[in-house]
Amino acid sequence: MFERPRGTELADLPTAVAVRKRRLAPQLVWLIPIVAALVGGWIVVKGILDKGPTITISFKTAEGLEAGKTKVKFRSLDVGVLKSLEFGTRHEILATVELVKKAEPYLVDDTKFWVVRPRIAGGQISGLGTLFSGAYIGVDLGKSANKRRDFLGLEVAPIVSADVPGRQFVLRADTLGSIETGSPVYFRQEEVGTVVSHEINKDGQGVTFKIFVNAPYDQYVNADTRFWNASGIDVTLDANGVKVDTQSIFSILIGGIAFETLVDSAQHPPVEDNHEFLLASNRAEAMKRVDTIAWPVQFEFTQSIRGLSIGAPVDFRGIVVGEVKSVNIALNPAQDEFRFPVTAVLYPGRVQAVLKAGSGEYRMDEEGRRIRWNKMVAKGFRGQLRTSNLLTGQAYVALDMFPDAPEALMDWTATPPLIPTVPGGFEEIQVTLTNIAKKIEKMPIGEISADVRRALQSLHRTLVTAEEAVKRLDRDVSPSAKATLEEARRTLTAAERTLAADAPLQQDLRMTLRELTRTSQSLRQLTELLERQPESLIRGKKETRQ
Amino acid sequence: MSESAVTASQMGLCTCHGCGSLTQLLAGIHDMRCRRCGAALHLRKPNSISRTWAFLIASYILYIPANVLPIMHTGSLFGSQSDTIISGVVYLWNSGSWHLALIVFIASILVPLAKILSLTFLVLSVQLGWTEHAMERTKLYRVLEFVGPWSMLDVYVVTILVALVQLKSLATIQPGPAALAFGAVVVLTMFAAMAFDPRLLWEPKERHYV
Numbered sequence: 001m002f003e004r005p006r007g008t009e010l011a012d013l014p015t016a017v018a019v020r021k022r023r024l025a026p027q028l029v030w031l032i033p034i035v036a037a038l039v040g041g042w043i044v045v046k047g048i049l050d051k052g053p054t055i056t057i058s059f060k061t062a063e064g065l066e067a068g069k070t071k072v073k074f075r076s077l078d079v080g081v082l083k084s085l086e087f088g089t090r091h092e093i094l095a096t097v098e099l100v101k102k103a104e105p106y107l108v109d110d111t112k113f114w115v116v117r118p119r120i121a122g123g124q125i126s127g128l129g130t131l132f133s134g135a136y137i138g139v140d141l142g143k144s145a146n147k148r149r150d151f152l153g154l155e156v157a158p159i160v161s162a163d164v165p166g167r168q169f170v171l172r173a174d175t176l177g178s179i180e181t182g183s184p185v186y187f188r189q190e191e192v193g194t195v196v197s198h199e200i201n202k203d204g205q206g207v208t209f210k211i212f213v214n215a216p217y218d219q220y221v222n223a224d225t226r227f228w229n230a231s232g233i234d235v236t237l238d239a240n241g242v243k244v245d246t247q248s249i250f251s252i253l254i255g256g257i258a259f260e261t262l263v264d265s266a267q268h269p270p271v272e273d274n275h276e277f278l279l280a281s282n283r284a285e286a287m288k289r290v291d292t293i294a295w296p297v298q299f300e301f302t303q304s305i306r307g308l309s310i311g312a313p314v315d316f317r318g319i320v321v322g323e324v325k326s327v328n329i330a331l332n333p334a335q336d337e338f339r340f341p342v343t344a345v346l347y348p349g350r351v352q353a354v355l356k357a358g359s360g361e362y363r364m365d366e367e368g369r370r371i372r373w374n375k376m377v378a379k380g381f382r383g384q385l386r387t388s389n390l391l392t393g394q395a396y397v398a399l400d401m402f403p404d405a406p407e408a409l410m411d412w413t414a415t416p417p418l419i420p421t422v423p424g425g426f427e428e429i430q431v432t433l434t435n436i437a438k439k440i441e442k443m444p445i446g447e448i449s450a451d452v453r454r455a456l457q458s459l460h461r462t463l464v465t466a467e468e469a470v471k472r473l474d475r476d477v478s479p480s481a482k483a484t485l486e487e488a489r490r491t492l493t494a495a496e497r498t499l500a501a502d503a504p505l506q507q508d509l510r511m512t513l514r515e516l517t518r519t520s521q522s523l524r525q526l527t528e529l530l531e532r533q534p535e536s537l538i539r540g541k542k543e544t545r546q
Numbered sequence: 547m548s549e550s551a552v553t554a555s556q557m558g559l560c561t562c563h564g565c566g567s568l569t570q571l572l573a574g575i576h577d578m579r580c581r582r583c584g585a586a587l588h589l590r591k592p593n594s595i596s597r598t599w600a601f602l603i604a605s606y607i608l609y610i611p612a613n614v615l616p617i618m619h620t621g622s623l624f625g626s627q628s629d630t631i632i633s634g635v636v637y638l639w640n641s642g643s644w645h646l647a648l649i650v651f652i653a654s655i656l657v658p659l660a661k662i663l664s665l666t667f668l669v670l671s672v673q674l675g676w677t678e679h680a681m682e683r684t685k686l687y688r689v690l691e692f693v694g695p696w697s698m699l700d701v702y703v704v705t706i707l708v709a710l711v712q713l714k715s716l717a718t719i720q721p722g723p724a725a726l727a728f729g730a731v732v733v734l735t736m737f738a739a740m741a742f743d744p745r746l747l748w749e750p751k752e753r754h755y756v
Contacts, residue, residue: 013569013570014569014581014582015569015571016569016570016575016578019579027593029593029741030596032600033600035604036607036730037604039727040727043615043723044610047614047615
């Protein structure tokens with residue numbers, strides 16, 4: 001096939017040229033695996049060094065979570081990835097998460113994890129991005145010093161992240177109102193905080209809110225700060241006309257809490273974190289009172305407590321100092337009688353202690369209270385059930401001084417302490433009437449009536465007899481009496497005539513009397529003369545010298 | 547094929563790699579040059595075995611990060627994601643594209659691994675002086691050479707995607723460190739295959755020329 005060039009025999013081929021041996025010792029090609037090993041080793045070492053901590057988070061549901069895909073994000077920055085999901089002993093979902101190395105120092109007690117899902121709450125829509133990208137695990141890095149590796153995942157994102165300056169406070173209220181997690185907190189209508197959480201108290205009595213007030217507004221919260229529910233519209237009608245009070249349109253829709261600090265207390269130092277406040281239902285109520293101390297007491301009534309409803313006031317001479325909390329019925333088996341224990345709370349804070357200098361301290365502690373109440377009860381301080389409205393029959397518990405009340409003592413052994421009571425005004429009347437009725441009932445009406453009948457019969461007989469007597473008198477006596485009376489009249493007429501001024505007998509009598517007077521005068525003169533001149537009887541009358 | 551074929555080395559001849567002239571070798575001398583062009587004369591690829599070993603060891607080392615580290619970062623509006631070769635295969639398989647998963651698996655995992663392992667086998671067989679099944683081993687080598695570039699599939703995919711998908715905030719794709727390692731593995735195995743001299747497969751150990 002191929003044409004061999006002419007004259008090229010094997011022997012004719014050129015020979016190679018020998019060259020000096022140059023043994024290049026180790027071959028350069030071995031640098032390649034060395035470099036590869038270095039690079040690979042460096043990558044491995046870096047991988048090990050960079051490997052972040054692995055933690056477990058327990059969630060209630062694995063909704064939206066995907067092992068190997070779901071990210072852990074701190075303010076939208078990827079800081080880890082979900083490695084695996086499994087369920088734990090308490091049927092919770094245990095998520096194993098690998099975080100970046102830099103997260104290591106932040107794995108502490110108050111670090112929080114939650115799943116970010118699309119959510120509409122508190123007027124805010126959050127997590128919309130997760131509609132497409134899938135849920136991710138949010139993390140809020142804590143500041144505590146206690147390290148930990150297993151966490152309890154939150155159901156919802158914490159409203160306030162740990163590094164926001166400000167303080168958290170606790171509010172207590174009877175009902176939730178329309179406040180939600182995330183509802184705003186207002187101070188002078190400026191939004192300064194958020195409702196972090198709300199839950200029913202463990203005993204089921206009321207609701208506890210946690211609110212967060214951002215710095216620097218938290219400095220305006222002190223012991224005299226009043227909180228109230230600023231949800232909705234507060235319309236009041238009073239002497240000044242209609243007044244509409246609201247915080248903002250926003251709070252009308254989604255509720256909110258407002259607070260205000262009493263002017264005269266603005267100098268108080270701010271309170272510590274998680275201080276407890278009461279949440280009033282509106283501003284007026286909030287500014288009216290601070291019932292930070294609620295003292296539960298108990299009254300025991302034996303009469304009907306009809307009309308005494310829960311929430312009825314406990315009144316001291318017109319001032320409400322407490323309210324009724326519960327109304328019960330108790331049977332005392334030993335004495336077979338029913339009693340009605342009424343529990344109430346008193347707000348001692350409404351009683352202002354006015355102290356004279358040197359009269360000692362007003363002790364707010366338990367001991368001081370005991371001494372005070374024992375003293376008052378000894379002086380006749382009692383509870384009494386009264387009817388405030390005769391039409392509706394609404395009753396209330398009145399506290400007052402009853403100096404005449406039978407002696408009684410506070411029962412401190414009862415829980416809550418038992419304040420002695422006296423029967424109420426209405427009841428008093430009732431008791432009296434009952435007593436009267438009882439007495440009436442006890443009277444032997446039958447015997448009395450028999451007696452009365454007998455008496456009446458005898459009276460009747462007497463009357464009949466009397467009548468007969470009268471008739472007899474009339475028949476027998478009256479003609480003669482009439483004659484007698486005629487006689488008497490005639491006699492009297494004669495006497496009258498005789499005694500009349502111009503009667504002859506009178507004139508005769510008068511003249512006779514005059515005669516008699518003259519006679520007696522003459523006789524006196526004679527007597528006097530005879531006294532002075534007895535001799536005249538013999539010698540005759542002698543002339544008197546002048 | 548018969549093993550009794552006459553080779554140039556048996557005849558004491560060698561072609562120059564530089565100018566192609568056929569040259570008579572000098573007996574007993576190791577390093578020689580071409581009389582015409584002065585290029586070094588080799589009967590076989592120089593240091594074939596050790597060079598192949600070097601490339602093979604390097605690819606073994608880099609094969610590990612190539613599979614363990616993420617090969618691609620995908621960033622989109624709704625989050626970012628890093629995929630290793632295996633996780634990509636698993637994802638494709640789980641999402642129902644099992645044929646794609648198979649292709650990627652074969653091209654990116656099976657082929658490079660098979661290549662490295664079979665090349666190792668060939669080098670070992672030469673070093674141990676096997677002369678049996680020389681034909682089969684040669685065929686294996688040809689397959690290796692042919693298939694080599696195709697294992698770059700993954701690297702191609704990554705480079706094309708990185709070039710195409712750069713929509714800033716909407717979506718971006720970045721190569722991961724494994725892409726580099728994987729590319730290096732592919733290139734190194736190709737070098738290893740090139741460094742290997744298939745003629746050695748036919749010769750007993752004692753007749754190896756360097």
